[in-house]
Amino acid sequence: xxxxxxxxxxxxxxxxxxxxxxxxxxxxxxxxxxxxxxxxxxxxxxxxxxxxxxxxxxxxxxxxxxxxxxxxxxxxxxxxxxxxxxxxxxxxxxxxxxxxxxxxxxxxxxxxxxxxxxxxxxxxxxxxxxxxxxxxxxxxxxxxxxxxxxxxxxxxxxxxxxxxxxxxxxxxxxxxxxxxxxxxxxxxxxxxxxxxxxxxxxxxxxxxxxxxxxxxxxxxxxxxxxxxxxxxxxxxxxxxxxxxxxxxxxxxxxxxxxxxxxxxxxxxxxxxxxxxxxxxxxxxxxxx
Amino acid sequence: xxxxxxxxxxxxxxxxxxxxxxxxxxxxxxxxxxxxxxxxxxxxxxxxxxxxxxxxxxxxxxxxxxxxxxxxxxxxxxxxxxxxxxxxxxxxxxxxxxxxxxxxxxxxxxxxxxxxxxxxxxxxxxxxxxxxxxxxxxxxxxxxxxxxxxxxxxxxxxxxxxxx
Numbered sequence: 162x163x164x165x166x167x168x169x170x171x172x173x174x175x176x177x178x179x180x181x182x183x184x185x186x187x188x189x190x191x192x193x194x195x196x197x198x199x200x201x202x203x204x205x206x207x208x209x210x211x212x213x214x215x216x217x218x219x220x221x222x223x224x225x226x227x228x229x230x231x232x233x234x235x236x237x238x239x240x241x242x243x244x245x246x247x248x249x250x251x252x253x254x255x256x257x258x259x260x261x262x263x264x265x266x267x268x269x270x271x272x273x274x275x276x277x278x279x280x281x282x283x284x285x286x287x288x289x290x291x292x293x294x295x296x297x298x299x300x301x302x303x304x305x306x307x308x309x310x311x312x313x314x315x316x317x318x319x320x321x322x323x324x325x326x327x328x329x330x331x332x333x334x335x336x337x338x339x340x341x342x343x344x345x346x347x348x349x350x351x352x353x354x355x356x357x358x359x360x361x362x363x364x365x366x367x368x369x370x371x372x373x374x375x376x377x378x379x380x381x382x383x384x385x386x387x388x389x390x391x392x393x394x395x396x397x398x399x400x401x402x403x404x405x406x407x408x409x410x411x412x413x414x415x416x417x418x419x420x421x422x423x424x425x426x427x428x429x430x431x432x433x434x435x436x437x438x439x440x441x442x443x444x445x446x447x448x449x
Numbered sequence: 450x451x452x453x454x455x456x457x458x459x460x461x462x463x464x465x466x467x468x469x470x471x472x473x474x475x476x477x478x479x480x481x482x483x484x485x486x487x488x489x490x491x492x493x494x495x496x497x498x499x500x501x502x503x504x505x506x507x508x509x510x511x512x513x514x515x516x517x518x519x520x521x522x523x524x525x526x527x528x529x530x531x532x533x534x535x536x537x538x539x540x541x542x543x544x545x546x547x548x549x550x551x552x553x554x555x556x557x558x559x560x561x562x563x564x565x566x567x568x569x570x571x572x573x574x575x576x577x578x579x580x581x582x583x584x585x586x587x588x589x590x591x592x593x594x595x596x597x598x599x600x601x602x603x604x605x606x607x608x609x610x611x612x613x
Binding site (some may be wrong): 163164165166168169195204214216240265267350351352 | 452453455471472473475478494495496499502505508509510511513514515516518519562565580581583584585
């Protein structure tokens, strides 16, 4: 349970970090908070030739307003995001979701960008990014590119980030008026990995009908996933128990073969997706 | 593979230490093996149990999930640093008096987590205490006596004027 040997490099800028990644040609890993990478190193499931430590890139440590939304620097600690007044006031959905991310001691060190780049299927931050249609700013050898959350997550622990690229910032749009939200999750104990979770965002029009809804499931598939079929049930409908129930049934069918492991069977996860969707929609509509 | 050792300077419990270390050395192994500060315990070594919790610049972190080189230039507080003038810290006394430990293996971690909590929130709600204690595992007590220890510690500290 000790990390294998590696070279340790501390870049002074994003440009230098990217250049070091390129020099190592896929054999180096970025380390930020290390709350997922360090266990992998300690268990020797990862054996990078070099670690490039981005913790000292303090200009990537911020939460600020940008383009009518929030911009969060990639190395901002999860605890900093959670405690940010901007986040609490402008994007309470993110504040609520972070309460489910492990424990305060982990959030003190774990970074917002790190969780997104790591892309654990049961993680909350990627689900929030998808629910809000976040935009990822990525630095690479050829300059910066922008990727929408819907295109960012590919499969288990895999994103569109190339081995020579680094996530630098995430842009999160705020929710429009008359929009409610909900974060629901079931795990064995508070702070454990989610067996299943649902994030719902619902907008009502002047007549109280649902004009837009986004429902994201996490912990059930290799990536967080939009429950389009369930969202369609909501479109133009007056929120109510019957509608939520029907949407829940649709959500449970979104994933053909839900993840199945020692923590929860696929069938149980399917059941949770249905129940949590129902609860999330009820709460989101009550807040809209 | 020939790996270059790195020179680090860290302040631990108010004392500046310099050391030449391998990059792969975890912070907890540095504290115990290089500095002889064995109060910080090594439990699971993958961030689950919290026995190795220390304060990095005042924040409770897992020292098994950090490399010692990452602490370069920063300041740490370990359980040894709580004792002042040969006296146990009020949090430590509270854990003794309220029976917040049995075997004691997890205790340094619980105490450091409690230290951060009570520094930030001198009078936390039970929910806030549980949220923090959730980050540390204890296999003996069943946690109720630990919750009571933290409550008692909060009372002791408030009459003593804070964690410091």
